[in-house]
Amino acid sequence: MSSDKINQNKNEALYLQIKDILIQRIQDGEWEAHSLIPTEQELMKEFDVSRSTVRQAISILVQTGLVEKTQGRGTIVKPQKLVGSLGRLKGFAEEVVEKGQTPRSRLIRSEFSDQLYTEKTMLEVEEEASILLVERIRFADHVPVALERTCWPYDIGNILMQYDLNEARYYEILEHHNIFLKKASEKIIAINATQHEGDLLGIRPGEALLEMTRLSFGMNDHPMEFTKTKYRSDQYHYDIELNR
Amino acid sequence: MSSDKINQNKNEALYLQIKDILIQRIQDGEWEAHSLIPTEQELMKEFDVSRSTVRQAISILVQTGLVEKTQGRGTIVKPQKLVGSLGRLKGFAEEVVEKGQTPRSRLIRSEFSDQLYTEKTMLEVEEEASILLVERIRFADHVPVALERTCWPYDIGNILMQYDLNEARYYEILEHHNIFLKKASEKIIAINATQHEGDLLGIRPGEALLEMTRLSFGMNDHPMEFTKTKYRSDQYHYDIELNR
């Protein structure tokens, strides 16, 4: 077992620190789906805190839907839903497949950098940290549809770099490593294609593009992905259902 | 104040009984929106329970979104959402007001017509029926932001025609007549402004616009509104939260 320590002096509530550790263990697969997590007593002993503190931490996992409690039995890890469940929170590839086409990519750039200050701010990483930047052209069948520019924190970037980024479906890979998205916020604007963008997408400069900026958050509410995608408007539109 | 009692002997947890009472008071309007509910101390005294029990009850209200807590200040009743409740299903005016600006309109056209076949199909009205078409330029303060073109079935159009369409907030009016929206589907694309559109919006032709098409449904699941709005991209963007 990883021997995580909580810091009494740190300026963060104990139950929040514990919550983060528990989430980490679930995402690392240390505690598998359908299995019991340690009892409250055991967690009290491990972290040397009171029962109410442990219960506070766990109650957050319950709210998040990560675990489920049964009186007399214990607390089990719930199997995570797939990405599809979160409304429209899908990757490009998934969307293309749904339309019966074949998703393809061409990798433009992939590198770690510590210079992308805007992106680092969005991802809430340390001043000196590096993040991974990947730029790709996305195709549906053989038609260029979008320019995709995505940043991840260092840890996640390291995972993704093990794969062929020319074909990778990010969300699938991350799920495979038990990293799940909890929510995301998107901003959509219309822009005019630059000469360069027009060349890459095979359209005239000045054509209207749909630019979608997305910041995704993981189960621990930390930013996990910052991505900006520019879509050819003749090949893509954004649909959404609003219910109350 | 209503003097609700909780029953120590009853086979229901005290905090659940209290929770139900608190919810009742909010729904009855006894505790109004934006106002502070009694402090934990006062509730402890009233129900003769410990602080943690009161906090347990309130925490449920927080999860439900009924109240909001602020350390040092207290617990306030959140306003029950009106139209806003359906995610982003708001009218232009509401959105502008939320940004602290003043919504204005200039009426371009308003007429009943039986010729708009596309729109009539979307609204699922009879072959021979007339529908109301209203076109407006929408301003935030004095900046032209969007071109709005909305169609309604005859009955609803009749209601709206009683108002000054130059200033009307459709959704407010409809709510006032107890017509509520249940859901809507939106499609968003990017387009290039035509000469005419550029003139109306005060931008150059060819500038990228965000075009949002919305079909809204009422409580009876019948289409109630079909609207197409073209937004200046430098003045407007589309935000959305995706949760699982």
Place this chain on the structure above:
DNA sequence: TGGTTAAAAAGGTTCGTACCTTTTTAAATT
């Protein structure tokens, strides 16, 4: 009168204890 400072108020965090209810386990019985 206006700004500063100190106190009070309100929720936030953490500990400890006690007892209840449900489920599981193990022992006893048939």
Place this chain on the structure above:
DNA sequence: AATTTAAAAAGGTACGAACCTTTTTAACCA
């Protein structure tokens, strides 16, 4: 071996106390 029964385990509910952090209020001073 199957059933019944009792004990243990695990989470659920409730109390009380102490101290912290943020916000508001009130007193004070310039």
